[in-house]
Amino acid sequence: MAETERGILHFCGSNGLRQSEPSWRTEGWESVFVGTISHLFEGLDEILALYKVGPYLSMFKQSEYSQTKYITIPIVRTSLEHSLIDELSQKSVQIGDRSLSLRESITQKLKQDSEDILKHIMSLLPEINETTRANLSEIIAHRRSVLGSIMPIILDDFVEEIYLDRPGVPIYFDHQKYGRCVTTITFQEYEVPKIVTLIRAESNLHLDRSNPSLKMDLQIQNASLRFSASIPPLSPDGLHLEIRRARNRPFSVGDLVENGTMTPEVAAILLFAVSCRFNITVTGGPGTGKTTLLNALDMTTPTWWRKIYIEDAIESRDQRKHHQVRFRVDPMDEQLMKFSKSDEIIKCLHRSPDYLILGEIQTAEHSKALFQAITAGLRTIQTCHSGSASSLISRWKLGHDIKDDNLALMDVIVTLERPRPGESKRRVSEIIEIRRKVVDGLLEFSGLNVVYDSNQGVNDNWAHDGAFMVSAKDFGIESHVPALKNLIDEIRHNTYLPNFEILSEKMWSCGHPMMYNNQRT
Structure with a gap:
């Protein structure tokens, strides 16, 4: 639901789904300021879903060629908060007073930056409540990072894999529910050296002309990632990235049965x-x-x-x-x-x-x-x-x-x-x-x-x-x-879904899985 004159978009905060009643008549709604001339007010009837990812709102809209259009915006309530993010995201603005450790991981740096920014906001605008300060500081810390533009995607537990074909072209990703999603986000050539430096520092591996490809795992906040990177001369068009994201809660065998x-x-x-x-x-x-x-x-x-x-x-x-x-x-x-x-x-x-x-x-x-x-x-x-x-x-x-x-x-x-x-x-x-x-x-x-x-x-x-x-x-x-048929019967009854570990141990309690019977005591 949109209030275009005020530049505000209302959404159902609990699950991102639309409600039949307006926000002032029912509970569960949240509001986000997007500006009075925002393009987000166009094509609202094309929205497939929207939901929160940390301090961000992720929006999915219908698109052509079997792809889904993805838009992300920070969840802010006022133009003041929006301006504060824009101002403090500039790296020329000095925040905090500490020397950067060469052994500091990106997660540690983001955490420390967020804490420093939170204190800075508190000194500037003490009237802002604690929750809003925490959200703003996290958004600003992300934006001051070289991966800031894709942090809403990285933190989304429904995202499976993120792709950058080359600098200057839109990043796209695979979503557990909406398939292939296209964005308007990209990395430009001037950002490539910073990304390469980050990958080298986090992996302690080579990524240069003599070793132009690399695979490494990386933890960013609560997201477990596997980076595959290529650079020239192997990748003649420039930096190529594939970022595979593991779910925070891994799929169990029961989950894989349920999802087909x-x-x-x-x-x-x-x-x-x-x-x-x-x-x-x-x-x-x-x-x-x-x-x-x-x-x-x-x-x-x-x-x-x-x-x-x-x-x-x-x-x-x-x-x-x-x-x-x-x-x-x-x-x-x-x-x-x-x-x-x-x-x-x-x-x-x-x-x-x-x-x-x-x-x-x-x-x-x-x-x-x-x-x-x-x-x-x-x-x-x-x-x-x-x-x-x-x-x-x-x-x-x-x-x-x-x-x-x-x-x-x-x-x-x-x-x-x-x-x-x-x-x-x-x-x-x-x-x-x-x-x-x-x-x-x-x-x-x-x-x-x-x-x-x-x-x-x-x-x-x-x-x-x-x-x-x-x-x-x-x-x-x-x-x-006979043992396998007993096991199939046990699983069909869903007695042990999703904890198949118990079922495996039960099979061994018979002496060996080959001797398994499913007689219930």
Whole structure:
């Protein structure tokens, strides 16, 4: 609801949705000053949604070409507050009196700047209330940062990935609900050196002409980010950025069932495989949700397992009740590599993990280290880019020179897909089990068996030489099917949603997941 003469936009503060009654007749409304000549008053009927992100209002409007138009504004109530933000955001205005520590992170700097600005506003305008001072100081601290223009996007928990193709062109991002969103925000050439300096300082890695690409993880306030940056000569048009944002509350397996990423039957198969400590690879194209699924499965493991993580950018989640050891290795972009992922995988042979979580397997060297660890008896779960299980096997065999007898030790490959580019919908498209046999005492790769595909559903024809049946027989039982059916029945009853960890521990209380029954006491 708009009051154009006063330059005020009213919105429902609780959820951003419109109400049928005006703001002066009902509760739950908030107001924001945007100015009397603001373009925001145009096309109000095109608004899809608006909601608060910290001290900002995020607005989503209909646009053409299957994209959504994104607008963000600071939440201020008066023209005085608006002017105060504009004035104090200028870096020429000295605020605070402290020497900047070279070891200070961007989050620490933003926090300290916000505190200094809050004190400055209090001395200038003591009549402004505490809440307003806090909001204004946070907005101003953001604007004085090189990433200030995209802070409302960075802080939004519905944002999945942010893109800058090159300086001077609009930034766009992928939203969990509204798909691909376009902005009017950009970074200009004069801002690039500041961004590069920030990335170098936060990562302690090289980003220059001799090492023109970099991947690193970065925490900004409550947002966990993975930055991928490229500069000339690799990126001839200038700085290129991809910023992946992890949700503050990670998706659980239950969440992925509810949002349609997987069916309850798929959840049961994957939970069963993880509980049995199968060697699992999650594959799919870029942005299909591989890490999201891996983290969701990781959270289902029993609390007593000792888990070791090896990642070049920390994308795993801190699980307070679990036994976790995490190692960060240098990304493959780093030419002066000190900590090799392959070396750390091999070192895990002496670190006694119950499960080894490897993040992304990217190179032939990574793949060889992975299969060396598996042949030595370690149980692993990881991601790897590919379009399907078949193409992943081809990549391993032809591109990474992995032998068939090694491939036979992989158990399950899960494929994710994004049916329409730019949209938020993802789904598990396929689960396959590896088939294997022993000939003259030697293990042989016998091919693949489709356990599930999104068109046909679950395939009840389990291969006698597939990973599931072979594992059951190794455990001394005829088939895994009764235990799996019990698990599917348990999940369909939603007894343990969303806490699948309890269900995993319940399976082990039967002696082993292969012996699971769902009799309720």
